[in-house]
Amino acid sequence: MRCAGQAFCKVYRFHKPVVLLSLFVYLMVALQSNIGIYLSKRIVDQLAGNNLYLLMGSIALLLSFQLVRLLLETYSQLKSRRMHMAFAVHCENELIDLVAKTELLDKEHPQFTGDFSYWSFINGKYLESYSTVTQFVKQGLIAAISLGYLLYYHLYIGLLALLVGTLKGIYDLRAVRRRVAINEEMMRQSRGYHYYFDLLTGSQTQKEMALFQLVPYFRQKWLRKKEEANALSMQLEALNLKRQASGELLSIISSGFVIVMTALLIYKGSLTIGDYVAITMALTMTESNITMMFASISKLTENAAHIERLSKIESGVHAAARLPEQAEPRPFRFQEELRIHNLTFRYPNRDEPALTGINAEIRKGEMIAILGENGSGKSTLVKLLLGLYRSDTDAILYDGVSVRQLDRVGMWRKTSAVFQDYIRYMTDVRDNIAVGNIAEVHNTDKLHSVLAKVGLSKTFKHGLDTKLGTLEDNAVNLSGGQWQRLALSRVFVSEEHELVVFDEPTSALDPVSEVRLMNEMLEHCRGKTVLMVSHRVGIARRADRIFVMESGRIAEAGTHDELLHKQGLYHEMWHQQKQWYD
Numbered sequence: 218m219r220c221a222g223q224a225f226c227k228v229y230r231f232h233k234p235v236v237l238l239s240l241f242v243y244l245m246v247a248l249q250s251n252i253g254i255y256l257s258k259r260i261v262d263q264l265a266g267n268n269l270y271l272l273m274g275s276i277a278l279l280l281s282f283q284l285v286r287l288l289l290e291t292y293s294q295l296k297s298r299r300m301h302m303a304f305a306v307h308c309e310n311e312l313i314d315l316v317a318k319t320e321l322l323d324k325e326h327p328q329f330t331g332d333f334s335y336w337s338f339i340n341g342k343y344l345e346s347y348s349t350v351t352q353f354v355k356q357g358l359i360a361a362i363s364l365g366y367l368l369y370y371h372l373y374i375g376l377l378a379l380l381v382g383t384l385k386g387i388y389d390l391r392a393v394r395r396r397v398a399i400n401e402e403m404m405r406q407s408r409g410y411h412y413y414f415d416l417l418t419g420s421q422t423q424k425e426m427a428l429f430q431l432v433p434y435f436r437q438k439w440l441r442k443k444e445e446a447n448a449l450s451m452q453l454e455a456l457n458l459k460r461q462a463s464g465e466l467l468s469i470i471s472s473g474f475v476i477v478m479t480a481l482l483i484y485k486g487s488l489t490i491g492d493y494v495a496i497t498m499a500l501t502m503t504e505s506n507i508t509m510m511f512a513s514i515s516k517l518t519e520n521a522a523h524i525e526r527l528s529k530i531e532s533g534v535h536a537a538a539r540l541p542e543q544a545e546p547r548p549f550r551f552q553e554e555l556r557i558h559n560l561t562f563r564y565p566n567r568d569e570p571a572l573t574g575i576n577a578e579i580r581k582g583e584m585i586a587i588l589g590e591n592g593s594g595k596s597t598l599v600k601l602l603l604g605l606y607r608s609d610t611d612a613i614l615y616d617g618v619s620v621r622q623l624d625r626v627g628m629w630r631k632t633s634a635v636f637q638d639y640i641r642y643m644t645d646v647r648d649n650i651a652v653g654n655i656a657e658v659h660n661t662d663k664l665h666s667v668l669a670k671v672g673l674s675k676t677f678k679h680g681l682d683t684k685l686g687t688l689e690d691n692a693v694n695l696s697g698g699q700w701q702r703l704a705l706s707r708v709f710v711s712e713e714h715e716l717v718v719f720d721e722p723t724s725a726l727d728p729v730s731e732v733r734l735m736n737e738m739l740e741h742c743r744g745k746t747v748l749m750v751s752h753r754v755g756i757a758r759r760a761d762r763i764f765v766m767e768s769g770r771i772a773e774a775g776t777h778d779e780l781l782h783k784q785g786l787y788h789e790m791w792h793q794q795k796q797w798y799d
């Protein structure tokens with residue numbers, strides 16, 4: 218119930234007038250429903266009494282009340298609908314903030330994907346809980362007044378309605394836990410079949426699906442997941458139908474009993490036919506509203522379990538995001554050296570460390586090439602140096618200050634990186650360049666000059682405003698190398714970067730463009746510190762120093778000549794790659 222209150226307060230704080238209006242309208246609806254019972258009784262009695270004026274008056278009153286109720290409800294529903302949409306946007310905004318605050322390392326964990334779909338699912342639960350609370354108030358009012366009627370007419374009929382409504386409600390409440398469990402399982406299942414469905418139907422996947430004839434294989438996997446999900450859905454459906462059928466059976470028995478009892482009373486002359494109409498109407502209203510109140514309680518209990526879990530995840534994220542503030546972040550400065558001292562790092566879902574005992578000193582303005590076989594730890598190292606992963610120790614120091622104490626947002630303003638899994642923004646050329654320094658998004662001259670630097674000035678029919686990707690009908694798609702050039706262009710949009718990281722920056726470029734672009738990049742990065750992760754020893758040769766990584770360690774470090782002389786790993790790589798060109 219605390220969570221229901223929490224959800225209600227959240228919506229109430231968001232838009233008080235609409236919440237108050239809804240409550241007022243529900244109060245009016247409750248009164249109108251019960252006045253409707255009284256007026257129906259009068260109409261039936263007046264029909265028997267042949268009093269035409271009174272009859273017409275009662276009918277007019279009944280219709281007027283219904284009209285007022287219709288107007289009020291329509292107006293309030295329109296207002297509520299608008300508020301619901303605005304609130305959903307507000308919740309999605311909060312979700313975006315929450316994701317932004319989550320550590321990258323946590324976001325890369327497979328569990329995050331599950332948690333994220335759970336978050337999106339729960340966000341709707343706040344509104345649902347709010348609506349349920351307001352409905353509960355309405356149901357309570359209607360049930361209380363109509364029960365009053367019944368008790369006034371006959372104590373036993375009132376008690377019977379109370380008993381049947383309560384029994385039906387309790388039966389419903391007992392199934393809540395089971396429903397929550399099935400719902401959660403269904404949501405987690407949906408991740409799997411959506412993935413396989415996208416694989417089978419997505420435009421990016423079609424060439425491999427066709428070439429390797431994968432459709433039957435993945436269709437089987439999709440079907441298996443879909444069948445599992447459907448089985449769960451059927452369990453839920455059966456649970457609901459069972460509940461509904463037992464409820465209806467109880468109602469049939471109780472109304473049969475009441476019909477017999479009132480018929481006897483009418484026969485004895487203690488009740489009029491109008492009373493009979495009023496009693497059956499009030500009976501249905503009492504029973505159904507009491508049952509609905511229990512259904513609302515069960516919905517609120519169900520939502521409370523979800524909201525509570527979300528609050529726990531949220532407070533964990535907020536606590537993690539608060540850590541640097543407690544330590545008074547210091548401004549990023551990199552004027553002298555970057556020191557790495559005994560850096561060891563392990564991913565949370567792995568047993569083996571990705572990096573072990575890394576030691577290095579990088580002077581400002583140096584260009585360092587980082588080489589090594591797949592999985593040797595190159596990308597992990599640069600992500601740690603950029604502060605994208607938090608390390609537990611003070612192993613990385615910029616001008617003597619641990620990266621843990623630095624203001625990371627300030628640091629990211631002065632650093633830049635092109636990763637191997639860079640993003641292909643499905644918007645336009647302008648955005649794809651300007652993301653390197655979004656403040657320059659409207660600086661058309663600058664963006665044109667950057668486009669020229671990466672050799673794309675004549676590529677786009679509508680220049681910077683050419684739509685890219687597959688989101689719009691008039692958009693164009695690019696070759697792998699053209700996308701990579703756009704990703705590289707992001708480095709040229711700012712002059713202020715002190716540290717630039719390239720992670721396999723030229724893997725998709727043709728050799729002529731690769732040399733030309735490398736020269737442009739090195740010219741642009743003159744005086745900045747550059748970390749260049751690459752598999753190409755030809756690129757490494759142009760670096761001031763080379764780190765060769767092996768199984769999470771720096772196995773060799775030195776200049777090209779020093780490492781060749783050493784006749785170790787670098788020497789072997791150099792000679793192996795040289796063979797291609799001899």
Ligand SMILES: Nc1ncnc2c1ncn2[C@@H]1O[C@H](COP(=O)(O)OP(=O)(O)OP(=O)(O)O)[C@@H](O)[C@H]1O
Nearest residue numbers: 325564567571589590591592593594595596597598
């Ligand atoms: N997000 C992650 N979660 C768990 N393990 C990871 C994650 N990213 C990388 N690893 C593991 O950490 C180790 C180092 O990976 P890393 O990506 O740093 O290697 P790399 O040298 O950059 O490889 P490549 O040349 O293939 O890009 C590997 O064993 C890899 O499987």
